[in-house]
Amino acid sequence: MDYQLELTNVAKHYRDFIAVDNVDLQIKKGEIISLLGSSGCGKTTTLRMIAGLIDPTRGTIRIQGQNMNGVPPHKRDISMVFQNYALFPHLSVYENIVYGLKMRKIRDKKVLMERAREMMDIVQLSGVENRLPRELSGGQQQRVSLARAMIVEPKVMLFDEPLSNLDAKLRERTRVEIRNLLKRMNVTAIYVTHDQEEALTISDRIAVMNKGKIEQITVPTELYTKPATKFIAGFVGHANFFEGTVQHVDGDRILVKSKGGHLIQAVVPGASQLSFGKEVTLAIRPENILAGGAGENRPNLVSGTVTARIYLGSTVRYLVDAGEGKEIEIDLQTKHLVDCGEGDTIHFSLDENNLILVDR
Amino acid sequence: MKLTSLAGKLARFLVYLFLLSPLLVVVITAFSDTNRVVFPPRGFTLRWFERAVHSAEFNSSLLLSVRIAVVSVVIACVLGTMVSLWFWKSNSRAKGIFESVFLSPIIIPTIISAVAFLQYFVLFGGLFTNYWKLCLTYAVIQMPYVIRTVTANLVGLDTSFEEASLVLGASPVRTLFHVTLPCIRQGIVGGAVFSFVVAFDECVIILFMKSAKTVTFPLRLYSYITESFTPLISAYSTLFIIVAAAVIYLVEKKIGLSKLY
Ligand SMILES: Nc1ncnc2c1ncn2[C@@H]1O[C@H](COP(=O)(O)OP(=O)(O)OP(=O)(O)O)[C@@H](O)[C@H]1O
Ligand SMILES: [Mg+2]
Numbered sequence: 001m002d003y004q005l006e007l008t009n010v011a012k013h014y015r016d017f018i019a020v021d022n023v024d025l026q027i028k029k030g031e032i033i034s035l036l037g038s039s040g041c042g043k044t045t046t047l048r049m050i051a052g053l054i055d056p057t058r059g060t061i062r063i064q065g066q067n068m069n070g071v072p073p074h075k076r077d078i079s080m081v082f083q084n085y086a087l088f089p090h091l092s093v094y095e096n097i098v099y100g101l102k103m104r105k106i107r108d109k110k111v112l113m114e115r116a117r118e119m120m121d122i123v124q125l126s127g128v129e130n131r132l133p134r135e136l137s138g139g140q141q142q143r144v145s146l147a148r149a150m151i152v153e154p155k156v157m158l159f160d161e162p163l164s165n166l167d168a169k170l171r172e173r174t175r176v177e178i179r180n181l182l183k184r185m186n187v188t189a190i191y192v193t194h195d196q197e198e199a200l201t202i203s204d205r206i207a208v209m210n211k212g213k214i215e216q217i218t219v220p221t222e223l224y225t226k227p228a229t230k231f232i233a234g235f236v237g238h239a240n241f242f243e244g245t246v247q248h249v250d251g252d253r254i255l256v257k258s259k260g261g262h263l264i265q266a267v268v269p270g271a272s273q274l275s276f277g278k279e280v281t282l283a284i285r286p287e288n289i290l291a292g293g294a295g296e297n298r299p300n301l302v303s304g305t306v307t308a309r310i311y312l313g314s315t316v317r318y319l320v321d322a323g324e325g326k327e328i329e330i331d332l333q334t335k336h337l338v339d340c341g342e343g344d345t346i347h348f349s350l351d352e353n354n355l356i357l358v359d360r
Numbered sequence: 361m362k363l364t365s366l367a368g369k370l371a372r373f374l375v376y377l378f379l380l381s382p383l384l385v386v387v388i389t390a391f392s393d394t395n396r397v398v399f400p401p402r403g404f405t406l407r408w409f410e411r412a413v414h415s416a417e418f419n420s421s422l423l424l425s426v427r428i429a430v431v432s433v434v435i436a437c438v439l440g441t442m443v444s445l446w447f448w449k450s451n452s453r454a455k456g457i458f459e460s461v462f463l464s465p466i467i468i469p470t471i472i473s474a475v476a477f478l479q480y481f482v483l484f485g486g487l488f489t490n491y492w493k494l495c496l497t498y499a500v501i502q503m504p505y506v507i508r509t510v511t512a513n514l515v516g517l518d519t520s521f522e523e524a525s526l527v528l529g530a531s532p533v534r535t536l537f538h539v540t541l542p543c544i545r546q547g548i549v550g551g552a553v554f555s556f557v558v559a560f561d562e563c564v565i566i567l568f569m570k571s572a573k574t575v576t577f578p579l580r581l582y583s584y585i586t587e588s589f590t591p592l593i594s595a596y597s598t599l600f601i602i603v604a605a606a607v608i609y610l611v612e613k614k615i616g617l618s619k620l621y
Contacts, residue, residue, distance in 0.1 A: 051527050073526040074535075080527040086520035090542040099538075100528035152528065 002065060004029040004188040005050070005156050010059035011212075012045050019045045021212035022059070027156075030186040032179065033217075034199035037209035038235065043192040046209070047158050050190065052076050063155050074103070079149035080158040083165070085141045087133035093144050094129040100152035119147045122181065139170050146178065150185065157182070159191040163198065175201050196236045200224075208232050229359045233283040240286065240328045241358075242350075246278045253352075255299065256280060260324050265299040266355035281358050286317060286331035288354035291340075294347040303347045304328060306340055320346055383601055390594035397589050408595035418580055418596070425577035428491065429559040432498035433552050439499070440506030441548055445540070447507075448514040466504040473501065474565040481569070490571045497565060502555030509554065513547030553611055557604075 007025040011018065020042040027033050035043045048054045050061055052073035061068045068076060079100060087096050097119060098112045106112060120126050123143040133141055142162065149157055162178075163171045179202045182189050193199050199206045200220040207217040208231075216228040227233035230241060244258035254271045256264045266282055274280065293301045304322035315331040318340070322328050330348055340346050385399055393403025412418065443462055447455060465473060477497045485493065521543060525535040541548070563578045570579060585593055 051523075053523055053526070072532075073523075074529050074531050076527075077529070078527060079529075080524065082520050082524060084518065084520060086518065086524040088521060088524070088539055088543075090545070099525070099530075103525075103529040103534065148528070158527075 003027055003062070004031070004064060005190070006060075006062040006065075007046075007050070008060045008062075010046070010049060010056045010061060012042070012049060012054065013057045018212050020049070020056075023212075023214055025207060025214065025217070027188060027190070029188055030183075031205065032182055032189045032191060032203045034191045034193055034203035034206045035209055036193060036196060036199040036206050036236075038194060041209045042212040043194070043209055044160055047080075047160055047190060047192050050156065051078060051080055051158055077152075077155045078158060079152050079154040080160065081145050081149045081162040083161045085133075085145040085162075085165075087141055087144055087148070089133055092130050092132060093125065093136070096133065096144055097129075097147045097151055099148060104152060115151055116147075119151045123147045123150075138165055139174070142166060142174065146181070150181070150187065153185070153187075155188065157187050157189045159189060159193075161193055163193075164195075171198070178202060200236075208235065210235075225356075227283065227356060227358055230281055230283065231360075233356065233358050238286050238329055238331075239283045240289070242282045242284075244280065244282070246274050246276055246280055249274055249276070254280075256282060258282075260322060260326055262302055263299040264350060264355065265352050266350075266357070267353050268355065268357040270357070281360060283356045283358045284350050284354060286329040287315065288351045289328070289330045289348050290351060291330070291332055291346065291348050293349040300350040300352055301347065302328070302350065303345055306342050306344050306346050309340075309342060318346060320348075386594050386597045387601065390591050390598045392591050392594075395590055397591050397594060401591075408591045409599070411592050412595040412599065415592075418577070421575050421577045421580040424491075424574065425560055428494050428498060428574075428576065429556050431495045432502060432559050433556050435495065435499035436502035436506050436555050437548055437552050440503045440551060441510050441541075441544070443503070444507050444510040444514055444544075444547075447511060448517075462507055463504045465501045470501075470562075470564040474568040477565065478568045490569065490574045493569060494566070494574060494576075497569065498555075498559040498562065501562070501565070502551075502558055505554040505558060506548070506551030509551035510544055510547035513544040517543055549611065549614075553607065 003026045005025070005027040007023050010020065010023045010025075012020040023042075023046060025033070035046060037043050045054070049056045050068075052068065052071060056069070063076060063078070088099065091099070094116055097116050101112055101115060116129070117126075120129065123146055125140065125143050125147060128136060128140060133144065136144065142165075145162070159178075163174055166174060175198050191199070191202055193202075200223070203220060205217055205219055206223050207214045208223070209215065210229075210231045216223070216232055218226070218228075223232065223236050227236060227239070233239040233241070242256070242258040242260075242262065242264055244256040244262075244264065246254055247257050247263075248255040249271055252267050252269060252271045254266055254268065254274060256266065258264055264282060268282075294303075302322055304320040304326075306318050307321050307327070308319040310317040310319070312331070315333055318330045318332065320328045320330060330346075389397045389399055389401050390408055391404050391406070392398055392401030393405040393407075394401070443458075447459060477493075477500075481488070481493050488496070517540075521539050522535055525539045526532065530538060561578050562576075563582065566574075566576050566579050570576075575583075581593060581596065
């Protein structure tokens, strides 16, 4: 199989610290993959190994099938957008943009001018070509660094949190633009970020990293609805967890007795592989918890004391103390607001179709 | 409020006066129409300047000093920049030791360096002419100045510039010339200016290592002054003050020397 970029068993150790642990990744031509994870999980390290800026301790990295081990960065035919942009401070915007072309031995002034103009039109930078980087706004600098990396038509383009220095509005707009641009030029890209929203918008697939490992690679929609692990469910969006043991299995339907003593019934794919007595973790999103159910006697009913009520606009989030130190987050549509304040008892039920079985 | 700012201005003026008055005296005496340097000057003449410009002895010494200074500055800048880059990149434990070694010429009294160089060239002197001995010696003395200014520049330099260059397809050598060196240009030029001055007015080492062919400008001035103390000396000094001020002004304007500190 021909992948544009393939990582096999790649690891990076610093003395006895494992920064990246056995990462496997296959990326097709034109695909955009995000590496998503919290600070220190090894995203930048992975990216820099692909760039050739650091050597992996173990494993192989292939670009278009060619083994890149030992190949220096400048021979990998890649490019990178840095968090701080790293625009050459002594070169004009134009010189910055054509730098990669010049290093690829394109000397013809006309060709350089033309390619630069084309690129600057695309990223809407026309008119500032003779300025120095420090004479640009943050957003403009970001565009220059994008143009500089994109103009060389790299085999793989790497992004290391390129939007983290922009304000929120600009960030939202730019990430859509970056995606459109990458798709239009059919560029293969790896996009490192710790911002889940950014990852969800920009990528075809998201690889969630935790402690140096990739925990799950999947398309954005599934990451939210089908998180594979407890970490991911908690990292991408909010989630409540119920740990317990399986009491009964019937097809896709399982009955779990939680540690807090609640009986929870859930419909989960793959349930038939579970058996009585197995320890499992169920997750549920705050918006899939429904208010009501006082006085009824059926599974999935929980009650607790409201400790906080947070108004979020279209929804209201309740933090509920469900006993034994268990805090549960519930999101209710503002229009379905129940009359319930801090200190009151609230009754709610867990939607059996929206409970998710996660690892650990 | 007003009073304190006035007092501040006055204090500043006095400090400048204190610093500059020796120079002023020199400049003023250069115009004295007497055969000895006297202050206050008597009469007014430009003949000392005319003499200064036409003296063959002084001019050849001047040329020699410039040649030695330029060659030694080039050597010191190339080596000093290389050493600084190594310090910048290396995490090696030996770095600390090398740092003190390379900076030692600033700390060691010049007279001791002079004796050391003299002895060194007694051993290996046959390999070099006296001119090259002086160039090499000065290069060693100047290197710490270059290392300090270049290192000051490198400390603030983000490594991602180099990485960006490499990733965009430039080899390490091209990265050095297209990115790293231009980024530390200020430090190199600053170091060059300082070390030029160091080489140009050096008086101790040259006393130990001079030969008939290598009478540098400071040495010429010195031996002239011991024989006759005419305003010619002041005229030369004045010319130098003007040239030095012009150079500092230009460098400051072009690259901003003050940024180095
Ligand atoms: N040169 C190094 N020596 C030792 N440890 C290192 C080195 N470089 C990185 N690490 C460690 O490796 C881990 C992963 O670092 P990395 O920079 O890849 O994190 P990251 O996922 O990019 O985090 P962030 O979101 O904060 O940028 C961190 O715990 C870091 O301390
Ligand atoms: Mg990082």
